[in-house]
Amino acid sequence: MDTLTNPAPGAVVETEGADRPKKLRFATVWLGGCSGCHMSFLDLDEWLFELAKYAEVVFSPVGSDAKIFPDQVDICLAEGAVANEENLEFIQKVRSRSKLLISFGDCAVNGNVTAMRNPSATVEEILDRCYLELADLSPQYPREPGIVPPLIKQALPVHQVVPVDVFLPGCPPSAAQIQSALESLFTGEAQTAKLKFG
Amino acid sequence: MSSKLVIDPVTRIEGHAKISLFLDDAGKVEDAHFHVVEFRGFEKFCEGRPMWEMAGITSRICGICPVSHLLASAKTGDKILAVRVPIAGEKLRRMMNLGQILQSHALSFFHLSSPDFLLGWDSDPGQRNVFGLMAANPDLARAGIRLRQFGQTVIELLGARKIHAAWPVPGGVRYPLSDEGKAWIQDRLPESRATILSAIELFESWLDAHPVEVDVFGKFPSLFMSLVGDDGRWEHYGGHLRIIDSEGQIVADRLSEDDYQSFIGEAVEPWSYLKFPYYKPLGYPDGVYRVGPLARLNICDFIGTPEADRALERFRQRAGGRVATSSFFYHYARLIEILACVEAIEQLVNDPDVQSSRVRAEAGINELNGVGVSEAPRGTLFHHYQVDENGLIQSVNLIIATGQNNLAMNRTIKQIAQHYVEGSSDGSIPEGILNRVEAGIRAFDPCLSCSTHAVGQMPLKLDVFNADRVLIQTLERSS
Numbered sequence: 255m256d257t258l259t260n261p262a263p264g265a266v267v268e269t270e271g272a273d274r275p276k277k278l279r280f281a282t283v284w285l286g287g288c289s290g291c292h293m294s295f296l297d298l299d300e301w302l303f304e305l306a307k308y309a310e311v312v313f314s315p316v317g318s319d320a321k322i323f324p325d326q327v328d329i330c331l332a333e334g335a336v337a338n339e340e341n342l343e344f345i346q347k348v349r350s351r352s353k354l355l356i357s358f359g360d361c362a363v364n365g366n367v368t369a370m371r372n373p374s375a376t377v378e379e380i381l382d383r384c385y386l387e388l389a390d391l392s393p394q395y396p397r398e399p400g401i402v403p404p405l406i407k408q409a410l411p412v413h414q415v416v417p418v419d420v421f422l423p424g425c426p427p428s429a430a431q432i433q434s435a436l437e438s439l440f441t442g443e444a445q446t447a448k449l450k451f452g
Numbered sequence: 453m454s455s456k457l458v459i460d461p462v463t464r465i466e467g468h469a470k471i472s473l474f475l476d477d478a479g480k481v482e483d484a485h486f487h488v489v490e491f492r493g494f495e496k497f498c499e500g501r502p503m504w505e506m507a508g509i510t511s512r513i514c515g516i517c518p519v520s521h522l523l524a525s526a527k528t529g530d531k532i533l534a535v536r537v538p539i540a541g542e543k544l545r546r547m548m549n550l551g552q553i554l555q556s557h558a559l560s561f562f563h564l565s566s567p568d569f570l571l572g573w574d575s576d577p578g579q580r581n582v583f584g585l586m587a588a589n590p591d592l593a594r595a596g597i598r599l600r601q602f603g604q605t606v607i608e609l610l611g612a613r614k615i616h617a618a619w620p621v622p623g624g625v626r627y628p629l630s631d632e633g634k635a636w637i638q639d640r641l642p643e644s645r646a647t648i649l650s651a652i653e654l655f656e657s658w659l660d661a662h663p664v665e666v667d668v669f670g671k672f673p674s675l676f677m678s679l680v681g682d683d684g685r686w687e688h689y690g691g692h693l694r695i696i697d698s699e700g701q702i703v704a705d706r707l708s709e710d711d712y713q714s715f716i717g718e719a720v721e722p723w724s725y726l727k728f729p730y731y732k733p734l735g736y737p738d739g740v741y742r743v744g745p746l747a748r749l750n751i752c753d754f755i756g757t758p759e760a761d762r763a764l765e766r767f768r769q770r771a772g773g774r775v776a777t778s779s780f781f782y783h784y785a786r787l788i789e790i791l792a793c794v795e796a797i798e799q800l801v802n803d804p805d806v807q808s809s810r811v812r813a814e815a816g817i818n819e820l821n822g823v824g825v826s827e828a829p830r831g832t833l834f835h836h837y838q839v840d841e842n843g844l845i846q847s848v849n850l851i852i853a854t855g856q857n858n859l860a861m862n863r864t865i866k867q868i869a870q871h872y873v874e875g876s877s878d879g880s881i882p883e884g885i886l887n888r889v890e891a892g893i894r895a896f897d898p899c900l901s902c903s904t905h906a907v908g909q910m911p912l913k914l915d916v917f918n919a920d921r922v923l924i925q926t927l928e929r930s931s
């Protein structure tokens with residue numbers, strides 16, 4: 255039952271001690287998306303127990319209280335497009351601390367719904383509509399320095415900002431697709447994936 | 453010196469957020485701000501798109517409660533087509549909403565919040581999550597995961613996908629429940645019922661042992677708003693809007709969603725992308741009202757299914773009055789609603805209507821203006837569209853459930869922080885205390901994807917400001 259006692263092969267899996275493979279350091283991050291990709295990740299349901307045998311979740315909005323994206327992450331799933339200045343800064347940090355970065359879902363892969371604002375209106379036109387026209391009281395732009403990050407001009411797919419190793423499309427990718435991608439990474443095809451995309 | 457603390461990000465919630473605590477010269481909490489830091493602008497970029505696309509697009513506001521947007525959008529479409537949805541279509545829509553309320557509440561309780569109750573507020577933050585729960589209490593974690601799976605699968609069996617199922621449409625739904633779907637649901641009902649009954653029992657005993665949390669996690673008078681059946685029954689899809697006060701007195705009744713702009717106003721604060729809806733007759737911020745499971749249970753006279761009605765009775769006993777005013781009771785209300793969903797799904801799955809083929813009314817554009825309403829897991833959701841003769845969207849307004857709890861969430865974290873944060877000379881606050889402040893937010897199960905029509909992780913960063921509101925310290929927690 256405990257796969258940990260059966261060392262899993264694979265490039266990212268290093269052995270720790272005599273025969274026990276070290277768990278992969280696994281993370282998920284949220285940029286500008288709808289969280290549907292994360293919900294699909296949770297739709298792995300009982301397979302999450304399997305995941306926990308291979309991987310230690312070191313950062314995840316749904317599965318961890320870590321506040322700082324840690325160093326030496328082996329695999330990171332990134333949901334959402336890069337939509338504001340904080341996303342921009344954060345994904346760079348995530349990239350520099352992750353061996354394998356996966357664009358997780360269509361918003362990350364091509365901008366998708368988050369990028370629908372790009373051709374239709376400027377940031378100001380969008381903010382005007384939501385916070386000036388549609389406000390009954392104190393119409394103004396939310397803009398507290400250091401707290402509320404300004405939107406960037408266009409919402410961008412992740413690979414337009416940092417190099418991406420693997421693309422997992424879908425809106426959202428189904429749990430079965432996520433499982434087969436993770437399985438191959440956990441059990442040895444990680445090396446191929448790295449060679450192929452990295 | 454006075455100071456401000458920022459918690460960034462708030463974790464185990466659904467979206468990007470931060471919290472600021474403002475401390476006075478003595479290190480006591482003077483004020484607290486809950487910041488939502490994401491925004492995607494659906495109200496703007498939907499302009500010009502065909503009304504028929506709106507369900508599919510607005511579903512992408514939120515992957516946690518996409519069904520709410522699908523339903524609110526389809527109901528807005530019903531008004532624009534000026535049709536009455538066939539009874540089978542309405543029952544099927546209800547069934548999908550029950551599946552979603554169930555799965556979303558199970559996620560909130562088991563995956564996100566229960567690590568606080570079961571592992572402890574002060575437990576190792578590296579373990580205090582669903583994976584820690586899977587290690588510490590695998591049976592409970594597995595039962596919770598399978599309960600959420602039940603709700604997600606009900607959605608999938610109806611609409612062919614768990615997330616963003618393009619199945620509710622203006623006029624009804626696309627097709628009825630299949631025989632296989634019916635059999636699967638019937639088969640899985642007993643387990644789901646057993647899981648939620650034991651979760652309620654577990655939570656009740658926890659609640660009895662933790663009176664302090666009940667008292668300080670956002671216990672204050674406010675208004676409550678939700679849909680309610682015309683006979684006073686718990687409602688999540690139809691009925692009418694009612695507003696009550698914390699004594700249980702009806703403040704406004706038989707409100708129609710069509711007039712929402714006459715009773716709901718929205719204010720903007722510079723420090724959050726999440727707007728601040730308020731009850732217009734009382735003004736801002738006195739018109740604070742709460743929505744969601746707590747409001748629905750406070751407002752309804754009865755639920756209408758036997759086990760859930762028994763649980764509601766115990767809920768009211770523990771609340772010490774007709775109305776529960778502690779936001780901590782959101783968790784309790786959520787569990788009781790899961791039970792109500794299980795029982796209501798059982799009734800519907802055995803109803804021959806859900807297999808009828810008359811599920812959709814067809815029509816063209818007959819009205820240029822429509823407002824649709826639905827009870828999302830987190831509260832009342834409004835969609836408002838204006839279209840041209842061809843059904844192209846001229847304007848969109850969305851009033852999102854979580855936003856309506858914005859004022860109450862801010863009050864809740866202030867109350868918790870004032871209770872637990874002791875003035876300390878170096879301004880440091882223990883991690884477990886910060887986690888309690890965050891847990892005040894988790895009680896509301898805010899969905900920030902929805903609230904700002906964005907989605908993202910809720911960061912928890914704590915900024916410390918002095919009495920002049922100058923930032924003097926930022927605490928970021930790491931595991």
Ligand code: SF4
Nearest residue numbers: 287288290359360361
């Ligand atoms: S790809 Fe789809 S499901 Fe994933 S975040 Fe974007 S809109 Fe949501």
